[in-house]
Amino acid sequence: MYSIEVKNLEFGYRESLILKGLTFSVKKGEFVSIIGPNGSGKSTLLKILNNLYRPNDGNILINGKVIEDYKRKDLAKIMGFVPQDTIIDYEFTVEDIVMMGRNPYKGPFQKENREDYKIVDDVMNMTNIFKLKDRLITEISGGERQRVIIAKALAQNPSIILLDEPTSHLDINHQIDVLNLLKKLNSERGTTIILIIHDINLAARYSDDIILLNEGEIIESGNPEDVITAKNIEKAYNLNAAIEINKYTNTVSITPLKLIR
Numbered sequence: 001m002y003s004i005e006v007k008n009l010e011f012g013y014r015e016s017l018i019l020k021g022l023t024f025s026v027k028k029g030e031f032v033s034i035i036g037p038n039g040s041g042k043s044t045l046l047k048i049l050n051n052l053y054r055p056n057d058g059n060i061l062i063n064g065k066v067i068e069d070y071k072r073k074d075l076a077k078i079m080g081f082v083p084q085d086t087i088i089d090y091e092f093t094v095e096d097i098v099m100m101g102r103n104p105y106k107g108p109f110q111k112e113n114r115e116d117y118k119i120v121d122d123v124m125n126m127t128n129i130f131k132l133k134d135r136l137i138t139e140i141s142g143g144e145r146q147r148v149i150i151a152k153a154l155a156q157n158p159s160i161i162l163l164d165e166p167t168s169h170l171d172i173n174h175q176i177d178v179l180n181l182l183k184k185l186n187s188e189r190g191t192t193i194i195l196i197i198h199d200i201n202l203a204a205r206y207s208d209d210i211i212l213l214n215e216g217e218i219i220e221s222g223n224p225e226d227v228i229t230a231k232n233i234e235k236a237y238n239l240n241a242a243i244e245i246n247k248y249t250n251t252v253s254i255t256p257l258k259l260i261r
């Protein structure tokens with residue numbers, strides 16, 4: 001069973017194509033990283049998978065159903081999305097924001113019930129933000145805000161989570177905390193995880209599969225050892241790199257040597 005199936009996906013913001021015929025699938029319960037240079041189309045792809053943009057061509061199935069056939073609320077019950085930068089100017093508390101993750105389950109004017117509060121408390125504990133619950137979202141740090149947005153996505157109780165660089169604002173401890181949390185959701189609840197990440201070593205360490213994008217095309221996809229090769233890294237990043245198995249993690253790891261210009 002597949003969480004996501006993408007066939008011949010093409011997309012351009014204007015005339016020029018940003019995504020040039022992508023075909024890939026993600027099985028239920030997989031942990032998949034999307035990597036690639038700046039501007040290669042990673043965020044665009046994730047937004048399309050969250051039905052924020054319509055592709056020019058191609059098909060997307062989410063849990064076996066064509067994406068356009070979902071109502072927004074129904075899609076939000078199965079798929080959580082953590083965008084790259086979340087700017088919230090309003091003076092909501094952390095708890096208010098996380099509670100918004102329960103909106104797909106509510107009718108108009110329906111109040112939060114005990115179950116909603118329990119789920120919100122649980123996800124705030126999981127993401128280590130419970131102590132911030134009464135603070136204003138405008139008055140916490142970028143890294144704290146990142147974890148609040150992840151908690152909001154978890155409150156949707158999704159079976160698929162898409163995350164656009166969820167570790168970008170985080171210190172090294174919180175990076176590992178977030179990835180461990182995602183891994184835990186993945187192994188204990190079978191949640192399908194698809195994330196964009198620039199750190200290739202972390203991608204290799206946590207992922208079942210990696211999709212390497214460059215200029216809107218998939219250079220390679222598959223398990224980390226097959227994707228993170230000197231040849232593929234040179235092709236995508238113009239970079240001469242040493243690839244070896246890290247003796248501590250037993251996963252493939254990269255050391256950049258020099259740019260090829």
Ligand SMILES: Nc1ncnc2c1ncn2[C@@H]1O[C@H](COP(=O)(O)OP(=O)(O)OP(=O)(O)O)[C@@H](O)[C@H]1O
Pocket residue numbers: 013014018036037038039040041042043044045
């Ligand atoms: N709203 C937009 N309108 C027009 N062009 C856009 C828009 N958003 C992104 N682009 C362009 O589409 C291309 C792909 O951008 P995208 O953000 O998907 O790349 P990315 O791989 O996520 O990059 P990064 O690693 O820098 O976040 C870039 O050339 C970018 O300039």
